[in-house]
Amino acid sequence: MATILVVDDESSIRRTLKEILEFEKYEVHLAANGKDALDMAREVPFDVILLDIKMPEMDGMEVLDALQKFSESPVIMISGLGTIETAVEAIKKGAYDFIVKPPDLNRLLVTVRNAIDKKNLVTETKKLKKEVSKKYEIVGESEEIVELKNMIARVAPTNARVLISGENGTGKELVARQIHEQSPRAKRPFIEVNCAAIPSELIESQLFGHEKGSFTSAIKQRKGDFELANGGTLFLDEIGDMSLSAQAKVLRALQENKIVRVGGEKEIPVDVRVLAATNKNLREEIKKGNFREDLYHRLSVIVLHVPPLRQRKDDIPLLTRHFINVLSKEQGKPPREITGDALELLKTFNWTGNVRELHNVVERLLILCEGTIDKQAVERFVKPLML
Numbered sequence: 001m002a003t004i005l006v007v008d009d010e011s012s013i014r015r016t017l018k019e020i021l022e023f024e025k026y027e028v029h030l031a032a033n034g035k036d037a038l039d040m041a042r043e044v045p046f047d048v049i050l051l052d053i054k055m056p057e058m059d060g061m062e063v064l065d066a067l068q069k070f071s072e073s074p075v076i077m078i079s080g081l082g083t084i085e086t087a088v089e090a091i092k093k094g095a096y097d098f099i100v101k102p103p104d105l106n107r108l109l110v111t112v113r114n115a116i117d118k119k120n121l122v123t124e125t126k127k128l129k130k131e132v133s134k135k136y137e138i139v140g141e142s143e144e145i146v147e148l149k150n151m152i153a154r155v156a157p158t159n160a161r162v163l164i165s166g167e168n169g170t171g172k173e174l175v176a177r178q179i180h181e182q183s184p185r186a187k188r189p190f191i192e193v194n195c196a197a198i199p200s201e202l203i204e205s206q207l208f209g210h211e212k213g214s215f216t217s218a219i220k221q222r223k224g225d226f227e228l229a230n231g232g233t234l235f236l237d238e239i240g241d242m243s244l245s246a247q248a249k250v251l252r253a254l255q256e257n258k259i260v261r262v263g264g265e266k267e268i269p270v271d272v273r274v275l276a277a278t279n280k281n282l283r284e285e286i287k288k289g290n291f292r293e294d295l296y297h298r299l300s301v302i303v304l305h306v307p308p309l310r311q312r313k314d315d316i317p318l319l320t321r322h323f324i325n326v327l328s329k330e331q332g333k334p335p336r337e338i339t340g341d342a343l344e345l346l347k348t349f350n351w352t353g354n355v356r357e358l359h360n361v362v363e364r365l366l367i368l369c370e371g372t373i374d375k376q377a378v379e380r381f382v383k384p385l386m387l
Contacts, residue, residue, distance in 0.1 A: 002116050003027045003044060007037040007063065008052040008078070013101070017050060024109060034058030038066055046073045048115045051095075053079035053086065061093065068094045072122065074115035078103060136177035139322045140315035144307040148175070155302050156182035161254070163299045164277040166306030169356030172277040173237065175306055180233040185273060188232030191225045195246075196238035203246045205262050208253075214263020226259045226270050233273045239299070240280035240291060250274075251295045274299065309351040309358060317343040319355065323362040324373075336366060341375035349386045 004026050006017045011032070018028045029044070031037040034055060041049065049067070053060035064075055074096035079086060087098035096115045099108060138149060155162055156179045164172045173192070180190045198206050205215075209224030225234060236242070242250070253259045254274060258267040276299045285291035309316070320343060328335040351357055361382050369377045 001025065001027050002047040003029065004112065005029045005031060005037065005040060005044070005046045005049045005073075007031045007034070007050065007055075007060070009033060009055045010052075013052070017103075020105065020108070021112070026112075034060070034063040034066075037063055041067060041071050041073065045071075047119050048096075048112055049073050049075045050112075051075050051077055053077055053090070054081065061090070064090065064093050064095060072119070074119055076111055076115060135326075136174050136181070138171065138174050138178060139319050140312060141318060142312035142315045144312050145315060148304065148306065149178075151302075151304055152178050153182060155179060155304070157184065159273055160301045161273070161299050162275045162302045162304060163282075163296075164275065164304050164306060165282075166277075166279065167308050167354055168279050169354035170306040170308055171355050172279075172306055173235070175304060176233075176235045176237075176275045176277060179275060180235075180273075183233070183273070185232050189229050190233050190235065191229040192235045192237060193225050194237045196241040200243040200246070203243060204249060207246065208249060208259045208261055210262035211264040214261070218263065221261075224259065224261065226253060226272055227268060229272045230270050231272075233275060236274060236276040238278060239276040240278040240282055240285055244290075244292065247292045247295050251292060251298060254295075254298045309354045313347045316347045316358065319358055320346060320362055323359050324366065327363055327366055331366070336369070336371075336373055338373040339375060342373050342378045345375050345378045346382070349382075 004021055006014050006021070006028060007030075008014050008017070009032055014030045014032070018030060021028045029040060029046070031040055035058060037049070037051070040046075049071075051060045051063060055063075060077060060079070064077070067073070067075060075094070077087075077090040077095045077098045078101055079098070080101040090098050096118065097111050099111060138145065138152075140146075152175060162176075162179060164175050166172050176192075177190065180186060193206060195203065205218075205222070205224065207224050207226055209222050209227055210218050212218055212221045236250075249259075253270070256267075257271065258269050260267055282291050282296050282300075286293045286296060309319075320338060324338065325335050346358075346361075353360070364381055365373050365377060368381050
């Protein structure tokens with residue numbers, strides 16, 4: 001049941017609104033002045049607040065200002081002085097809507113319903129963002145991972161470009177995600193480009209977009225990932241596999257903060273923080289002529305290395321339990337128990353596929369085992385398949 005706070009110094013208005021809203025199955029609380037309203041709003045996260053503007057001592061606008069500092073409840077202003085100027089001022093201050101006294105019953109109920117829907121949507125969005133953020137959590141307490149987390153915390157608030165190195169499956173994307181989530185750009189887009197998965201002839205169109213007719217299949221204009229990431233973060237994964245021609249254009253974009261679409265002439269300004277990742281030794285690639293040295297220096301203002309799992313085996317029990325919880329939740333089942341002997345055996349493997357391989361092994365165990373995962377299950381379903 002949605003909860004609504006009605007704030008009005010006139011008892012007849014409070015009583016009338018309470019009767020109307022309770023008839024619609026809402027739980028209604030009443031406040032006769034601004035101070036009481038603020039005290040109540042601090043105690044209860046109301047779904048909607050109906051707030052009168054003209055009140056003695058503390059008027060509705062002052063209460064609205066105070067509410068904005070701690071409450072996320074949508075505020076519907078109500079007033080007998082229904083001027084456009086007052087309504088505009090209220091909306092500018094953060095009110096959800098403005099209703100004139102005496103309120104039209106249908107308009108009041110529709111506005112309240114819409115405000116509740118908005119509150120529910122905001123709550124659900126925050127919940128989903130928390131789940132997404134947890135999905136990209138870096139799990140581990142080893143010295144290497146603690147140092148990596150500390151570096152992320154120091155680098156994230158800046159605009160410095162970061163080059164993330166590490167073997168396949170170590171979690172380079174998680175590092176990029178954490179840098180974005182802890183940065184001032186967190187509310188802006190995070191765009192990921194897998195440079196190894198896009199054919200060399202298409203990578204420039206992917207990154208910079210194209211104009212209609214610029215090549216055979218360009219039937220309409222398309223924005224590239226640099227434009228889509230404007231204001232946010234662009235993550236260039238496996239950048240060591242990018243073609244030299246695309247590298248030259250990326251270098252120019254980083255130097256000038258401008259891009260030109262394929263087939264276009266107009267320069268488009270972009271504000272993008274670029275993070276890059278690779279499983280290759282880029283210095284060796286430079287010597288071979290496969291990677292531009294000037295681009296390397298542009299990207300590697302900060303270099304973060306993600307250690308392989310075999311160098312932090314003490315994190316395996318923590319990671320295993322984390323994957324059990326995540327995968328069990330995805331499957332709609334309660335988390336399984338795993339014995340200490342099973343965890344110790346998992347620590348003895350080489351893990352050439354790193355954290356990604358461990359994730360797959362845990363998923364295999366959850367599917368094939370019944371009940372508690374023990375050492376015998378690991379010996380049967382995991383050990384024969386390990387390299």
